[in-house]
Amino acid sequence: MRPRPIGWITVGFAAGAGIGLLWPLNALFTAFIAFLVLDCCLFFWRRSAGVLAAFMALAFLLGGLRAHIASRQTPSPWPDGGLVTLQGTLQTDPELLLTASHFRLLRADMHVERWLDGPHSSIPLSQDIRVYLPAPPNIAASPLYGDRIEVHGKIAPSMPLRDPGSPACCSDEGSDSRLVLIARGDFAWRRLPSRPLQAPFQRAALFLQRRALAAFRGYLPGTEVGLLSALLFGNRQGLAPELASSFDRTGATYLLATAGLHVGMFTLLLLWMAQRVVGMPRKMALLLTVCALGLFVVMAGGRPAVLRAATMLGLYLMAPLFEREPDFTGALCASALLLLLWNPQMLLTPGFQLSYAVVITIALLAPVIEYPLRHLLQNRLHKTSIERLLIPLGRFLYTTLFLSLAAQIGAAPLVAYHFHTLSVTAPMANFCLLLVALPLLFLGYAAVLVAAVHPLLAHPLLLCISIGLKALIGLSALFSKPLWAELSVGSPPIGLIVLLYGLLLIGLLFLRHTMPLHQLPIEEEF
Template sequence: MRLSAAIADLLQAQRGHLFPWIPVFLGAGIGAYFSLKSEPGWAVYAGLAAVSLLLAWGAVQRRPLAFLCWAPAFAAAGLCLAGARAHWVAAPVLDFRYYGPVEGRVVSVDRSPTDALRLTLDQVRLDRVPAVKTPARVRISLKGPEQVPPPGALVMTTAHLLPPQGPAEPGGFDFRRHAWFKQLGGLGYTRAPVLLAGAPGDGVPVERLRRAMAGYLQQRIPGETGGFAAAITAGDRSGVGEQTLTALRKSNLAHLLAISGLHMGLLTGFVFAAVRVLFSLVPPVALRWPVKKLAALAALAAGAGYLLLSGGNVATERAFVMVAVMLGAVLLNRRAITLRAVAAAALIVLLRRPESLLSPGFQMSFAATAALVAVFAALRDREVPLGPRWLRPVAALVISSAVAGAATAPFAAAHFNTVPHYGLFANLLAVPVMGSVVIPAAVLALCLAPVGLEGVALSVMRWGMDWILAVAQAVAGFEGAVSQVAAPGDAVLPLFASGAVFAVIWHGRLRLAGLVPAAAALWLWSGAERPPVIIASSGGLIGVMEAEGRALSRPKGQGFTAGIWLENDGDAATQPEAAARWQAWDGVLPVWQGKGFRLVHAPGKRKLMQASACKEGDIIVSTEAEPEPGTCLLLTPGILRQTGSIAVRPDGGLLTARAATGARLWSGWYPEGAEIRRLRRLLAASAQLQ
């Protein structure tokens, strides 16, 4: 009874501050769904739904301890919500390599990490593939110069298509899961011309408007600056080169390129202030009408238009929801910037797209927003002076940049494996220009375009963007501008997030207890171990850990996989540099001697023939099938499709991508064969020799 009374008193002290916990527990259930190794059955969902309802009923009946019932109820609801969403978006996925005619409608145009233009098509038709097995969407990279078809156009080409690939290493980013929720059932490339099969229809008018605006801006503002303008106004990054992207990332200014909370906040804030000032200059309007609410409605309309114009991607949608909640609070005479508003925005986003919980954008944007609200609320409540009136904007900018940078740094480092050291300095030079020059000039240009007077506004906008790009190039060129960090273990981010959330949401001195799990997560991260051996799922690359870093078996080819491995190692080396680290060779074949086994890489038919005289205990990794039986163990792409990428752990155990991700809706694993069981026995025996 005493414990129950103590818990009731503790929760009673938090009365009025418990709403922000709803998206937290809902997110915990969503995260639990994605961490499962097998897909729950319908009986599990029905049971969880019943438990959730019973707990909700219990919460209503026992008000003092209601929160203890609501927490698992929302967690169970979150798991059911994520499962329902995964089944709702289910669409056919290719299970073979396809080469042949592809027809479809262009729904979006973007640029790949290798700087190639990509077309995303829906209404797909594939030769000799039944409609029930045809993907809802496919994405095709264009090799070589192409006339980009307009959105909505029906096109045809001849393309190579593959199923979405699994993680580049066990436990890594699962692109299959990402593609599942985008309904991308096939990805590939074409070297053939893309032909128009029909005029643009009426299905994607917003996309056509985006492309028209992006083309207009790139015509009026040439070069990288025009591409930057198209990116921040229409969400079209195809005009931004890889060198500029690298500079923005190294200077921690890449967030200016993505239409997210900063852009939406600056735009709606400028419109809100401008409309309020204009109405206030008209006394009859200012005295008779609620000017503040009218300005909020105008800002909300501007934000909605920006959402449509930018393509409505997840990051922009999330930013609009956050702004809409805050402007809605203004319309309802509530305080706009509170943790309740942030929690309401997070709740809406999770209810609409539960999978966004796993995205870096969701984690970083809400981490930054919640931290900023908490810090400035604490400064306000404690009446901390920020200096004289003229210095307060500068102090607020420095504090906000430092707080947002500190809040997002762990998530950015975990997802992107880099830590920019001069990001605060770069943001102090660039963000004020974005807010006071670029965004206002863009709004003025849009307003003046119908009468043909947008030229001056575009010139001002160009000056501001030139400055931002110059800052990015300069800061990226500083000595030691960026350092690399190794990828954390699976438990690090959830543990860190739980501690940080508790420290931000809880009221009272007990919030300091949240620093314990956050510090424990960072300690675990510092001791993270990378696998000594990784084998690509294609059989085209092997990476082994040497004293100076990971050594790769090939200096070129499989560049995407090689880049991910090195990034996760926290290694800044290029693929040729990592390949130069390989120490042992058997003729022209790279070999690595483990304890109890020998690993040989023989990609291609010619090299596989040279490895035919292998011995018992050898593991041959190849991109080709075995020409004749041998005494060694041969891992071919056909076998690796059963497992995905393979890692040998520091203890000698075997971890496959199949084991790490489990049998989920999006996995698509082939049945595991005898070769993998033999590989497990071989590695288990070798582990005993260590």
Template sequence: MRGAAFRDALARVIDEQRGSLLPWVPVLLGAGMAIWLALPFEPPVALYAACLLGAGALCVPRGAARMFGVAVLLLALGFALAGVRGHLVAAPVLTRDYYGPVMGRIIDIDANQAGAMRLTLDNVVLDRIAPQDVPAQVRISLAGRQGFFQQTPGTVVMMTARLTPPNGPPEPHGFDFRRYAWFEGLGAVGSTQTPAVTAYPPQDGALLIERVRMILSGAIRAHVAGDAGGFLAAVLTGDRQGLSPEVNQWMRDTSLYHLVSISGVHMALLAAFVFALVRGAVALVPPLALRVSSKKIAAAVALPVAAFYLALAGRDIATERAFITVAVSLGAVLIDRRAISLNTVAIAATLVLLMRPEAVLNAGFQMSFAAVVGLVVLFDALRHTQHRWPGLRRWRAMGWVLLPAAVSLVAGVATAPYAAASFNRISHYSLPANMLAEAAMSFLVMPAGVLALVLWPLGVGPVALWVAAQGTRWILWVAAWIASWPFAVSAVQTPQPAVLPLMTLGGLFVILWRGWGRWLGLPVVAAALVLWGLTARPALLIAGDGAAVAVLGAEGRVFSKPRGAGYAAANWLRSDGEIISQADAAARVGWVVGDGRATIVVAGQRVLHLTTAVAARAAQDCGGADIVVAAHDLPPLGDCTVFDKTVLRASGAVAGIITNAGLRLDTVEATSGRRLWIR
């Protein structure tokens, strides 16, 4: 009897969910993909088959059991699709450091975080490396601003460069650039101090869209000087080279950076402007407006315009995701469905994941769909409120005033956990910043920018461009002003790996589940927040090249030296939730420094960092230390744990965790396991 009662209760719960199950499809697919990406080993083919067959067998029964089987099948399908994608993108990866001549065709030009120009090359030729072992693509940063550099995509260039395989995480469980590079097709990264010399000009028709993109970007920056031109070029073409590091920091500190990167905001504004323009034009011809659906004509025109914008702005994950979301919404209009609903958002998310399973771990993907889901819930609530209390319609004018604030608030709350976890910063004034900036973006920058591109062949594009520039200058002024406010930004430490999945699951359960059971998601969100607060950072960190060692002291992270392993050091401080330079962190009390040696005690273990080549060559024994670190190779020292150049090349970065048994040393190699992207 109890079993039958339980089955009946479960069947009633499942029946309540009918009609609202589609949004769970991308959730389950994404969960399966995330599991595959997080595995510490490469699954054998038999495991894929077993997952799919086992899940398929669970779909055979009827009722609640079948629903459970379908859920497991979606998990297994996501797992398998991620594996297929991982093998399909396989390409050669550089296995050792390389210094010498490099020749290749430019397929992309952008800027790194320091503002230096960066080239992505394909058809690469390297000296003394067999053609079958040469990476399909390499990315090279050019020294300085390279203002003289005039090459465009399609140009074959030559240079002397230093290349390395993609680097592993700066600490165990940290962001793995090797995985990102694998799915992007990057087999090596590096830099050059020499000019890039043209070997061959672009072939006719080769990378034409990319060349048009760079020509437009240059023309925009020629007509609109300074950061305003760089901002406008970034918005209209996706080329962010013209943005200074200072502007980038302002935008991040005020949560306005989404206005710079091509995202759903830009694609939606573009589509909405074209949609309104075409629909208005149809309405001006009454005989036509009475015979056709102006809404469908507008959607049919806006869709190819959005597709052209996708091609022009560059096909990265963020741009593709934005286009798919807009395309699904316009498609819904064409078939007389609501343009924006949880179902259309689910279809868009599913399509993105089917194309790029790795996007599930992408912060942009997470933030974009979190914001859209939050806004859909907001507008659904407003619509239901109007139906329930019709008398509120008289306050519609006030609603239009409050709506922008509500939209910014909901989008900010929805994306805050993902932004904080990914960028380790919380902007306290994001609400006023977005309210002041987004109006200019919606009513000046995008409409005038689109008109400028359309009117450019007629010679009057610069007039519309001037109007758009006024909007960009206002946005930059808002960003600089609000970023200068006291306490504009606070740092937050990186959470444990389980925090975001738990928070996402709990939040989605509250939104998607029907009935009182939805509130069970709130304790899950609360548990995730508690877990985040309890996250303990490593007491000891050793860079993968041995150039930096840092311990967690009473004041915060303390470094053995003010320079060295800059990328890893910056990541450690950011993950600790500190806004401080490595030099300032090295000035804190803790290390005893002298004669190329730095020592400190961590959890009863004496750590010795040999900070110079002279000190490393002079080392004959452990020097009374339990752990010895050096960026150079060391001779056998005795009864101590040694992390020198050879050991660290195999182990990767090291983290020391304090446990009841003492200091446990975790390495990147041990925690990452063996995957396709790990060599």
């Protein structure tokens, strides 16, 4: 993971966006002037560094101005605290919440299309808000992602809570909307008929998702269906509360929140099927996979985490289509730059910070962690047949251990800051859970594709998946059982978090510089 110009530009844009969101405009211009003074010093010292710093300064200013504009958007036409009736399309699958008074609510993001300001009049709108709907007695009758609904309720400003575990019903952690609508009563919302020509791409994705869920319900028990739906699509609506709690206590909630791991497994499956099974040329297989990533984003509820991962992987896979070498660092930085340009307020959400912190940690650690394995195998170029069978298994175990440890290292400071918890059993629990979850994801997405042809074809796969789900449930219960499995901690100071990540970065760069990572042969196994 070498530094790229786009990486420095992204850092400058993100720094400017952070200052633009947190401080007034004069602080942004003061920092920009200081940046220009530093740029002049660098230009006289080394011209190339001065030119790069000039681009960073420009990106810094653009990021700050874009964030300032985003935080000063034109207010909505309705008054805060007023009762309104809105029509729109759900942009995420509703998530079931239980308030402190045991009142069940559904939380979802909705794109508002129309405001009904009278019995026979309406005003067209285009704005995203977060809605809280009363859950119906039969949870299966809840609206789904892509449904058009009409909601009557009270508008209020969005107020994110620092503690997502708070019993309050309106925790807006991870929301990019600036307003929420809280609906109460038995007739607070209703479904609207879908438009015949509305988003064929979206309708195709929802068809695949709902057909797969129907196949799951016809073969698996309810607890396993809820877990598999959360594992594949991030939909925790049908997940048993005690099972969700056990994943939270073991620090394995990321398995139930569709993100980079899930997008990567879905992409690997598609590329393998397109090239090995169907026999497509490489470029056609890549183009098909990039298009299928859009379907996957819709199937996974259009959540910000899956959108970030799909954007990054899509940019990475598109490089060979234009006769360019794939560049992970460039794709990572370009995805962050595009998302912050689209919505700078993402920078302050825990999901954005956690996803990029984990991915950057994994990218930096990968060569360092791979070095011992390469060193072990460099004198074993002539292997016996038994060794050739055991090496893939050992590599899988080694990779799983690396992913679990790297994810915990990269996420621990931010998890403590945003969620006030640290899981003691997380390192061992995540290693064991990942050993089961990785094959489950591969088989699960294969079952989704096969069920699109006919649900009966997915039954052999679901037999293996059921065994894996039982193992996953048992492992999560085992590691969450001790009273000391999860510790409540206070939020560490921001300065301490910056210091920890800085020391981690310096240490990893030092190891990468001192280890002879490029002097060992890269065998066929890699």
